[in-house]
Amino acid sequence: MSYNGRLAGKVAVVTGASKGLGRALAVAFADEGAKVVVNSRSEESLRPVAEEVEAAGGEALAVAADVSKPDGAKKLADRAARKFGKIDVLVNNAGLLGSRVAIESYPDDEWVAVMEVNANGVFFVAKYAIPHLAENASVINLVSGASIGARADWGAYSVSKFAVEGFTGxxxxxxxxxxxxxxxxxxxGMRTDMRASAYPDEDPGTKIAPEENTAVFLYLASDSSRGVTGERFKAQEFTG
Known part of the structure; x- marks a missing residue:
């Protein structure tokens, strides 16, 4: 860790941090000097991520909690604040894809599960984190190409991400x-398990790794983005 890093002294909370982009962001934030709170449902899945954060020189706190439920989201926010005293950066990254089928065939239980994680989870985490957010804090919500314009067979994932677009504003x-x-x-698109599920016939080698896709998140987490709010960024087009 560089003590002169862009996030030195900041506390970052990342949901869905056990793999993929969430994991990459946790390590990237630590490498820039942040203390990082990593979250997923499984304590076991968080252990290696916390170790990576610490290997990057950061201080890690792993909080296993289901943030699609109010109690889980509150547990995450309260434990982060109790450990570090504040939250400077909140990344709502946890998400589910669900089935890619027509609405008339969409499984009821999957619809509920996807909406709970992707939409309700963002609300609950933000709600319970807000009292602990420091001045000049940054909240970063994950959206998708499937949340701008109608798309057939994207079901609850697309609808939930449309909700996050509105919630962000x-x-x-x-x-x-x-x-x-x-x-x-x-x-x-990145080389992740979710991408592979959405596009099983796609060659993963044509997509970048999550670790190559952190620049815009580091910008938004840092003081360089002060005053920038209510905006939508495409990570792979970011050149700042």
């Missing part, structure tokens, strides 16, 4: 006077 307006910024990021 509303929360940005509500927190602007407190100098807390709220932005959305579309990460684009």
């Amino acid at each position: 509303n929360l940005a307006l509500e927190l602007k006077d407190r100098n807390i910024r709220v932005n959305a990021v579309d990460p684009g």
Whole structure:
């Protein structure tokens, strides 16, 4: 860790941090000097991520909690604040894909599960984190190419991400006077398990690794983005 890193002294919370982009962001934040709170449902899955954060020189706190439920989201926010005293960066990354079938065939239980994680989880985590957000804190919500314009056979995933787009704008307006910024990021296609599930016939080698896709998140987490709020970024087109 560089003590002069862009995130030195900051506390970052990342949901869905056990693999993929969440894991990559946790390590990237630590490498830039942040203390990192990593979250997923499984304590076992978080252990190697916390070790990577510490290997990068950061201080890690692993919180196993189901953030699609109010109690889980509150547990995450409260434990982060109790350990580190504040939250400077919140990344709502946890998400489920669900089935890619027509609405008339969509399984009821999957619809509920995807909406709970992708939409309700963002609400619950933000709600319970807000009292602990430091001045000039940054909230980063994950959206998708499937949340701009209609797409057949994307079901609950697309609808849930449309909800996050709207939620991001509303929360940005509500927190602007407190100098807390709220932005959305579309990460684009990456070599992840979720991408492979969505496009099983695609060659993963044609997509970038999550570790290559952290630049916009580091910008939004750092003081360089102060005053930038209510915006939507495409991670793979970011050149700042």
